[in-house]
Amino acid sequence: MRLVSYEYQGIEGWGVVVAGAGGDKVVDCSNVAPTLKAAIEQGLLVGLPASVDQRSIPLEEVTLLPPITAPEKILCIGVNYANRNAEYKDGSDEPTKPSVFIRFPDSFTGHNRPLIRPPESHQLDYEGEIVIVIGKGGRRIKREDAYKHIAGLTIMNEGTLRDWVRHAKFNVTQGKNFVHSGSIGPWLVTADEFSAEQYEDMRVTTRVNGEVRQDDTTASMMFPFAFIIEYLSTFCELKLGDVIATGTPNGAGARFDPPRYLVPGDIVEVEVEGVGTLVNGIQDEVI
Numbered sequence: 001m002r003l004v005s006y007e008y009q010g011i012e013g014w015g016v017v018v019a020g021a022g023g024d025k026v027v028d029c030s031n032v033a034p035t036l037k038a039a040i041e042q043g044l045l046v047g048l049p050a051s052v053d054q055r056s057i058p059l060e061e062v063t064l065l066p067p068i069t070a071p072e073k074i075l076c077i078g079v080n081y082a083n084r085n086a087e088y089k090d091g092s093d094e095p096t097k098p099s100v101f102i103r104f105p106d107s108f109t110g111h112n113r114p115l116i117r118p119p120e121s122h123q124l125d126y127e128g129e130i131v132i133v134i135g136k137g138g139r140r141i142k143r144e145d146a147y148k149h150i151a152g153l154t155i156m157n158e159g160t161l162r163d164w165v166r167h168a169k170f171n172v173t174q175g176k177n178f179v180h181s182g183s184i185g186p187w188l189v190t191a192d193e194f195s196a197e198q199y200e201d202m203r204v205t206t207r208v209n210g211e212v213r214q215d216d217t218t219a220s221m222m223f224p225f226a227f228i229i230e231y232l233s234t235f236c237e238l239k240l241g242d243v244i245a246t247g248t249p250n251g252a253g254a255r256f257d258p259p260r261y262l263v264p265g266d267i268v269e270v271e272v273e274g275v276g277t278l279v280n281g282i283q284d285e286v287i
Helices: 036-041 082-087 143-149 162-166 225-235
Strands: 002-008 011-018 025-028 056-058 063-065 074-078 099-102 115-117 128-134 150-157 182-190 203-208 211-217 243-245 267-272 276-284
Touching (some): 011 056, 063 182, 128 203, 128 225, 143 150, 143 225, 150 276, 182 276
Parallel strands (some): 074 243
Antiparallel strands (some): 002 011, 074 099, 203 211, 203 267, 267 276
């Protein structure tokens, strides 16, 4: 099941995307719960969309928002693909623990909306990632139980201002949180659509203007989904609706010689097997 948060005629709602003869439509579910996050928290996803009235809107007429519009936490894993660690060319061994940082909700926009390049930096870079949305909270979750805590998967372009992540020795927060520098979407695909085998060998591909820049599978992850959930839930309580970005493959623009950063007019597509394709253009910020 594909679940979206959207804006239509100035009103925010959420619903289920269903295929129709004239194209995909959104069956509005806002009468079930005010937001998709609230529906997950209240366990109301079972039986949708049959349990709601059949008011539907053509998908092309709505403005898609990040599926979880107000998560309590957005936790991001850095350098999680083995060949990406080698990409740094610093001679370091593969890490034994994941790098973790946080992002703010307003640093993201939705599908088919522009990523914003700020005037402070022209080093806006792409990072295609698979995103876990937590459907069952917990603390110290065991690895063997981790998949039971997944509500579903979505996609992230974890846009990064490369020079701003190097302003200090021990953090990347600045370069990861410029407003609307990244995107999440287009929808959340519920966990019942995936098997454990799929979680462990799922392809993510990033294209810029049709050119493949990143292409790998979760089989290359140093820290797979179950490990990430176990590790994060050790030091913080994972809550329903929390968002976890699981890392990006090699091939980001900063790793080319010379670097290939995003410029206005570029189109970035991040495709995840079994989920869909997240598409965004690039615009300069208007100030």
